[in-house]
Amino acid sequence: MSPHDSSSDLLPGHFKRWFAARGWTPREHQLALLAKAKAKRSALLIAPTGAGKTLAGFLPTLVELYEAADSHLSPLAGRGRTASNASGPGEGQSAASAPHPATLAALASPPSPRKRGEGKRSGGLHTLYISPLKALAVDIARNLERPVAEMNLPIRVETRTGDTPVSRRQRQRRDPPDILLTTPEQLALLISSADGPYLFGSLQRIVLDELHALVTSKRGDLLSLGLARLFRLAPDAKAIGLSATVAEPQSLSRFLVPQDGSAPAYADIVMTSGGAAPIVEMLDTKERLPWAGHTARHAMSEIYDLIKRNKTSLVFVNTRSQAEMLFQELWRINDDGLAIALHHGSLDVAQRRKVENAMAAGKLRGVVCTSSLDLGIDWGDIDLVINVGAPKGASRMMQRIGRANHRLDEPSRAVMVPANRFEVLECRAAIDAIAENAQDTPPLRTGALDVLAQHVMGCACGEPFLSDDLYSEVCHAAPYADLARKDFDDVVDFVATGGYALKSYERFARIKQDKDGKWRVTNPRVRQSYRLNVGTIVEEQMLKVKLVRSRGGGSGVTGGIARGGRMLGEVEEYFVEGLTVGDTFVFGGEVVRYEALAEDQVYVSRANDADAKVPAYGGGKFPLSTYLADRVRHLLADKSAWRGLPDQVRDWLSLQTQVSKIPGPAEMVVETFPRGGKHYLVCYPFEGRLAHQTLGMLLTRRLERARARPLGFVANEYALAVWGVGDLSAMVRQGRLDLAALFDADMLGDDLEAWLAESALMKRTFRACAIISGLIPRRFVGEDKSRRQMLFSTDLVYDVLRKHQADHVLLRAARADxxxxxxxxxxxxxxxxxxxxxxxHRALDRVSPLAVPVMLEIGREAVYGEAADELLAEAAEELVKEAMG
Amino acid sequence: MNAPAAKQQPDAALTVSGVAFAADLSGALYWSEERLLVVSDMHLEKGSSFAMRGVLLPPFDTVATLARLAAVIARTNPRTVIALGDSFHDRDAHQRLADADRDAIAAMQTGRDWIWIAGNHDPLPPATLRGSVAEEIAIGAISFRHEPTGVEGEIAGHLHPKARVATRGRAIDRRCFASDGMRAVMPSFGAYTGGLSIRDRAFAKIFPSLDFTAHVLGDASMHAFPAARCF
Known part of the structure; x- marks a missing residue:
């Protein structure tokens, strides 16, 4: 790019010389964002990883602060500043320290280093940067250090995360830096403090990193509410969003500007030209492709070979347990002793940091990881991404692939390893979608009411508010633009006294209206409790896993086991709930035996078994995207497209054509057949495991009523199998079972209501809402009590509330979730x-080829559909059999 | 692996020191010879107790608990009711009762003896309510007290026993009666009361061995499991 280019005129000579000294030219989108900033516009930058997004986001701020200082040059000149007078050394601190001599030589007229004076700007922040990961904020601070130091800019950059010491946090509120890098939770805390107006009053810019990732969750809702508050405190502030490619950029851009209620308001959009297209292949395995399962054990030596042939590979899987299994299998065949590491969210933090550091230092050949490495931080040169298992979504896969090779002009390389035959179809569909650059990110969320409740409490903690004012402010946040006034008022009522029809808690109100109608916090404990419990991330109840010596034939009595032991990490409580003493499972890269459970600790011993007895939950939390599911259905229906599939898969599908039917793109095939004395119904909705599970629950209820005597069901991502005593084929033939009626949408009425009353999944959903809304504190003020010692069960609260006030705002929030x-x-x-x-419908005399995968899940997966009484009776029956031999 | 159609058993036989009781699905224990009904750990006004400390639990727990109690009283028509301690969540809880709940209790008390056993949460008698008050009470070979000591013939509460039974990849976690024929620990009756696993060491102090039974409260039926099978 020529230095005389008109858009580059926005860049001061000082900056141009810095770019030149580094041998860089400013990128087009970097200049475009500079132009948006000059024009006082908020903007959304959509660019793949490696495009220099971060620098683009900060360039307007760096230039503005430089120019502002420049115009005050004379009074401040000569007031030197060194790192030591900013604040103590520490994580993420960056100060304009002595410029590098080499850089200095390249700069024609370096301005004198100087300190930001009190009179230059009003006291608060200039730019606020928010990232989903605190590690990313720290990393960005480090990256900013370089231009700030090399150009000798009079800018103070600091981070603020949960790890920042209290003394520095206090100082930051008194004497804010120019640029503060933080997380959505910390923003919420700052807003709820009395310093909010001072801190943010002078704010010019808000930079939101990884926006595509933030907006898909309740954290995005919380952030949007924080933004609405920032726009009120600093009406001149503009936002810059940095995002990976998404399906609907315009819709996403609404997030960055206050919505005014009438027509949607949008930010400007800056897109980079694509960069090199990624090279994505599907592993053409020499082995026999499994019918079911998610382990990809068949491809282990081929995966190992890929790691061996490349410098550093990231091996992505969908769940922690898959990561465990894969890691273990790879080490079993690691004859060359390649440095292969494991990284997932349940591992001990210290262990994860160790892996990350080794990775950054280029010491690792491969890292087996989950979505824990999906986001942001640069870990050095990764030349291959291997994705094992289902891709689940096209955009998700593209973001993962972008982790390889963070240089824009070179293609990223990826190999997809399907773990079973259906996953071959999914991988094929994903590869085609990636080639077309088709995106399937979800649409912008509707803001959740439980998050709103937390925000309302936070606002009250900051300063008293009038309902009318806060309502209009909240509606400026894009996810809450359509919020009904009644919902808002119900939320305020909930925050005040619980929002119960029985008005018995007025005397215990947490916020109260004063004589001017302003809502005020009633006592300081309310504030403390809010601070302790801020945030929307509700983790599964986790149990600590500790390795102890086996007692052999242990009885599982808690307390009998020796305390202590080495900490291996944490595991979800619901996983442990399904275990009985003596069961083996894989954790921390080894097979362990479940010994005992005591309070929040699971005691395990090392098992000598090669294989774990308890199969890992294979699905993962992300369901197959609707878009990819649709592509899979079309791929199946279009025989000419089968050419791109491995022989084994083609043969399988051809056989299905002969004995039953391949579903057309708009069809749903339902097969019924007898097997082993029972009768099965298998259908293929391709809508993901979660939707199928719900469908299974509701279908069994209806089959019960139709006297088909269903016994259970099992679901995978593609299909659902229900079985029972009644001969379903005969029932359909004789007109006693009408499939159209069975699958009618009216099942979402009464059947759903009846089921929701007892659904464990619904109770889990409610628990999250209860915690986020502040009904149930994660931590109590003045007590060091963790969630495990919670003195009441949210399930019981759910039961009681549902019975006595079914339209309570929290139940509405749970329903929306x-x-x-x-x-x-x-x-x-x-x-x-x-x-x-x-x-x-096809009535068959036996199982069809397409049905085999889901049928194989029976016995591996938890079986649903039975009420507790039946399962308890069955367990008792088994005991009798056992006892009677 | 077909689940047998569960027999509907709304109560289960439970013997303590030779005396036959019926363990009711509601969590109450009925001694038909004496026409005596026992409920333990109702924790009335637990919701408002938390509300006082800023945790605004739904204020419907007392209504829900009393409704269940009224139902089992209507079904069994006992001559005597023993509330086996921790009937109220805190010392002052009985003063926070809504008038309607107070009336409901009075209605249940009409025509029968009512004994409030002192619990650790409610060591003082509920002065604003009818009924006699005792630390413990003995009827024949059976003694009733709040905190179990493990002696023979004892029926107690306090521990809120629950059992977790794993089957087919699912675990079911329910309240239960725990009994070895010589003594029994009753489940909590309150709407907001959770439970403690019968495999916790607290139970090892009451039951000398694992040779005791968990009478598990299902949805429509009672189910008996050896303690060793639960976790």
Whole structure:
């Protein structure tokens, strides 16, 4: 790019010389963002990793602060500043220290180093940067250090995370830096402090990193509310969003500007030209492709070979347990002793940091990881991404692939390793989608009411508010633009006294209206409790896993086991709940034996078994995207497309054509057949495990009523199998079972209501809402009590509330979550209307080829559909059999 | 692996020191010879107790608990009711009762003896309510007290026993009666009361060996499991 280019005129000579000294030219999108800033516009930058997004986001701030200082040059000149007078050394601190001599030589007229004076700007922050990961904030601070130091800019950059010492946090509120790098939770805390107006009053810019990742969750809701508050405190502030490629950039850009209620308001969009297209292949295995399962054990030596042939590979899997298994299998065949490490969210933090550091230092050949490495930080040169298992979504896969080779002009390389035959179809569909650069990120969320409740409490902690004012402010946040006033008022009522029809808690109110109608916090403990419990990340109840010596034939009595032991990490409580003493499972890269459970600790011993007895949950939390599911259905239906599939898969599908039917793109095939004295119904909605599970629950209820005597069901990402005593084929033939009626969308009415009353998934959803909304504190003020010592069960609270006030705001919030979360109700509803009139039934005399994968899940997966009484009776029955030999 | 159709057993036989009781699905224990009904750990006004400390639990727990108690009283028509301690969540809880709840209790007490056993949460008698008050009470070979000591013939509460039974990849976690024929620990009756696993060491102090039974409260039926099978 020529230095005389008109857009580059926005860049001061001082900056141009710095770029030149580094042998760089400013990128087009970097200059474009500079132009947006000059024009006082908020902007969304969409660029792949490696495009210099971060520098682009900060360049306007660096230039503005430089120019502001420049115009005050004379009074401040000569007031030297060194790192030591900023604040103590520490994590993420960056100060304009002595410029590098080499850089100095390249700069024609370096300005004198100087300190930002009190009179130059009003006291608060200039730029606020928010990232989803605190590690990313720290990393960015380090990256900013370089231009700031080399150009000798009079700018103070600091981070603020949960790890920042209290003394520095206090100082930051008194004497804020120019640029503060932080997380959504810390923003919420700053807003709820009395210093908010001072800190943010002079704010010019808000930079939101990894926006595509933030907006898909409740953290995004919380952030949007924080933004709305920032726009009120600093009406001149503009936002810059940095995002990977998304399906609907315009919709995402609404997040960055205050919505005014009438027509949607959008930020400007800056897109980079694509960069090199990635090279993505599917592993063409020499081995036999498994029918089911998620382990990809068959491809282990081929995966190992890929690691061996490349410098550093990231091996992505979908779940922690898959990561464990893969890591273990790779080491079993690691004859060359390659440095292969493991990284997932349940591992001890110290262990994860160790892996990350080794990775950054280029010491590792391969890292087996979960989505824990999906985001942001540069870990050095990765030349290959291997994705084992289902890709789940096209955009998700593209972001993962972008982790390889953070240089824009060279293609990223990736190999996809399907673990079973259906995953071959999914991988094929994903590869085609990537080639077309088709995106399937979810649409912008509707803001959750439990998050709003937390925010309302936070606002009250900051300063008293009037309902009318806060309502209009909240509606400026894009996810809450359509918030009904009644919902808002119900939330305020909930925050005040719990929002119960029985008005018995007025005397215990947490916030109260004063004589001017302003809501005020009633006592300081309310504030403390808010601070302790801020945030929207509700983790599964986790149990600590400790390695002890086996007692052999242990009885599982808690307390009998020796305390202590080496800490291996943490595991979800619901996983442990399914275990009995003596069961083996893989954890921390080894097979361990479940010994005992005591309070929040699981005691395990080293097992000598090569294989774990308890199969790992294989699905993962992300369901197959609707878009990819649709592509898979079309791929299946289009025989000419089968050419791109491995022989084994083609043969399998051809056989299905002969004995049953391949579903057409709009059809849903339902097969019924007898097997082993029972009768099965298998259908293929391709809507992901969660939606299928919900469908299974509801179908069994209806089959019960139709007297088909269902016994259970099992679901995978593609299909659902239900079995029972009644001869389903005969029932359909004789007109006693109407499939169209069975799959009618009216199941989402009463059947759903009845099931929700007892659904464990719904209770888990409610628990999250109860915690986020502040009904149930994670931590109590003045007590060091963790969630495990919670003195009441949220399940019981759910039961009671549901019975006595079914329309309570928290139940509404939980219902809204169930639509897209663990129950995936919306997707189920969409599917039921899609297949209406398109159900194709085949009565078969035995299992079809397409049904084999889901049938194989029976016995591996937890079986649902039975009420507790049946399962308890069955367990008792088994005991009798055992005892009677 | 077909689940047998569960027999509906709304109560289960439970013997303590030769005396036959019926362990009711509601969590109450009925001694038909004496026409005596026992409920333990109701923790009335637990919701408002938390509300006082800023945790605004739904204020419907007392109503829910009393409704269940009224149902089992209507079904069994006992001559005597023993509330086996921790009937109220805190010392002052009985003063926070809503008038309607107070009336409901009075209605249940009409025509029968009512004994409040002192618990650790409610060591003082509920002065604003009818009924006699005792630390413990003995009827024949059976002694009733709040905190179990492990002696023979004892029926106690306090520990909130629950059992977790794993089957087919799922674990079911329910309240239960725990009994070895010589003594029994009753489940908590309150709407907001959680539980403690019968495999916790607290139970090892009451039951000399693992040779005791968990009578698990299902949805419509009671189920008996050896303690060794639960966790």
């Amino acid at each position: 169930a639509a897209t979360g663990l129950l995936d109700l919306k997707r189920l509803g969409d599917m039921l209307s899609r297949i209406k009139g398109h159900i194709v």
